[in-house]
Amino acid sequence: MNEDGDDRDSICDSPTELVEGCRLPVRMGGTQDWPLAEIVSIRGSTASDLSFYVHYVDFNKRLDEWVSVERLDTRKVQYPRRDGQPGTGVNTPKKTTILGSNSIGPSSRPTSPISDPLTNGGGAALAAALHKKINRKRKGTTENDVPLTPTPVPIPTPPVEEERLPATPTNHKIQKIQPQTPEPSADGTQQPRLTGSMVAHNDDVVTRMKNVQMIELGIHRIRPWYFSPYPQELVNLTCIYICEFCLKYRKSRKCLERHLAKCNVRHPPGNEIYRKNTISFFEIDGRKNKAYAQNLCLLAKLFLDHKTLYYDTDPFLFYVMTDLDSRGFHIVGYFSKEKESTEDYNVACILTMPPYQRKGYGKLLIEFSYELSKFEGKTGSPEKPLSDLGLLSYRSYWANTILDILISIKPTGDNEKPQITINEICELTSIKKEDVISTLQNLNLINYYKGQYIITLTEDMVQQHKSAMDKRKIRIDPKCLHWTPKDWSKRSKW
Incomplete structure (x- = not known):
């Protein structure tokens, strides 16, 4: 090791000399590649039993x-370095900046990101967009440079019982709420006491590490991607068993079998508001169906790293997509949205789910979320930040939807070329103006002539658009x- 503790490569004589924050090449699982990785945590005490949790x-x-x-x-x-500069990086900022505090009620939104010139509307918006685009080219950056900052949560420790595990209260937004008196559940046991915000410092090592090895959901065994605050007694097990209909979790297959013998639910709670062929959507009120909503949030957090969970599900609606067969309605995916969004978000x-990706x-x-916005007569946009996969999906959806409109419009009157405004595209698609303009930018469709x-x-x-649309076999009707x-x-009251 260098005496100055700098970033120059050093030879490590013994693995016991490695510390958290060290970076070195590591052979990635399932490959022969040796990318640079950072040691997040170390377990074991002797060279023979050491293991290292690494982030590539x-x-x-x-x-x-x-x-x-x-x-x-x-x-x-x-x-x-001795000043600790590179010691905590998981390719994220050293501290998470929270964009505002929330409180239950109409003002329960984090403050907006700094507004973009594209939102000013009209020709000024397009001029600003083109100016921004030119500047990016000069600086060598692209529109794809969108920061995705994960914000983890600490571990709650609700009690675990052999037969019945109380739902761990969680949700999507950072919010401080007052302690509440726990309500008795149906079997007389009390739910865990809600004692405050689930906000945590971004340097919390525990929440940066996957804590669940495996889940079993219906016929699928899935290896989680990220941390989720399931009870500590469960995360120490090799697998968590989840009822695919009510989403209650059990610590063994035997416990799940006993639960299934008594559980007569074969679909999510709430109202079925859409069905075509085998695809259905259920609208679930987070206040009326708290247990299901909380369990859904816990399950989703295993595969979402960019959202922070917090206790209250009351301000949210959940739209669960299912696939129907002879056994019941199986969860395929979901999105949530606020009942009241001051910033026109149509998705939180x-x-x-990984088996259906x-x-x-x-x-x-995504198409269903915008269909709801059309019924509401509004434009909408997903909350930021989006995950890497979410960002790709949204950009693809926006591009396909906008190109559909542009290709289908016809000239009117004596015009040689068809004409359409940005606002008209927004009205036809319910896509927010800044998302329309950024999509036209990404596709290099806007020119000054x-x-x-x-x-x-x-x-x-x-032709590329038509080929892509031919591959989309399932559409919302x-x-x-x-x-x-x-x-x-x-x-x-919600």
């Missing part, structure tokens, strides 16, 4: 894993949506 630098945290000494290249170790969290269900969830802004489509782009929007601002 510039890779998603879902790839983090425990590794043995044999997978470390100790000839190229970067020790953390969104997730397609890469099959078109993610875009179906003879004193006006024009949208230029090439023949290759049209508005005629199958039976739903009436509610004005939550006029309700004294």
